[in-house]
Amino acid sequence: MHIVALHNLKGGVGKTAAAVNLADQAARGGLPTxxxxLDPQAAATWCLNARPGLGRAPKKLFRRNAPIGKERQRTRWPYLDLLPADESLRHLDALIEKGKDGGRLLHGLLEPFSESYGLLLLDCPPSFSRLAEAVVRAADRVLCPLIPAPLSLNAWRQMEGHFDRRRYGRDKLRAFLTMVDRRRRLHRDWVAARPTSLRRCYETWIPYSTEVEKMSLRREPLMAFAPRSPASVAYARLWSELAREL
Known part of the structure; x- marks a missing residue:
């Protein structure tokens, strides 16, 4: 089972949209996903038309006093299941004790899912935290959506530096451009030629699209209601790039 995390220091960059649509693309290809x-705001849970909330407290799940597999919810889409968000997830940092190997703890918690799934996607809250560190250690790839702007590049550099200092293995980190508005010159320039400091960036970029915004209204992935939209096609290409790497 491959573990892929969607993470960024900033919110509002299309992270959840990418997580939901990449999961949907993988599932549509027949890969159990x-x-x-992990975000207490529960945006991914909402977009998959699922109910938020866990039946057991995360404290019990992380201490393995209760099987996490029972928290899974089936979605309307074949091969795609969900572990829903819960407000109490904001306390996960406190459960990962300082000095402990949170990555090993999280990986051990998720390992049983490898019997049923080929891909596990983690939609992470925007921050540096013990939870984020644990996710990075456990993941095979960490995808960072970036809006073409100087502040995004600064956030990317901070993530790279943090990965280096913590010895996570910066080679796990991948960027992709998102919410690209080709009416803006800076966005066109970044699409034509990525900044030299933006290494390990996928070729696929996700266009700004009102269809993506409609996901929260329709409560379903793009392929379910706008399969031919430019954004939907772009997510399919992005999944292809990621799948080739994995």
């Missing part, structure tokens, strides 16, 4: 919504 599980998406874990």
């Amino acid at each position: 599980l998406l874990w919504d």
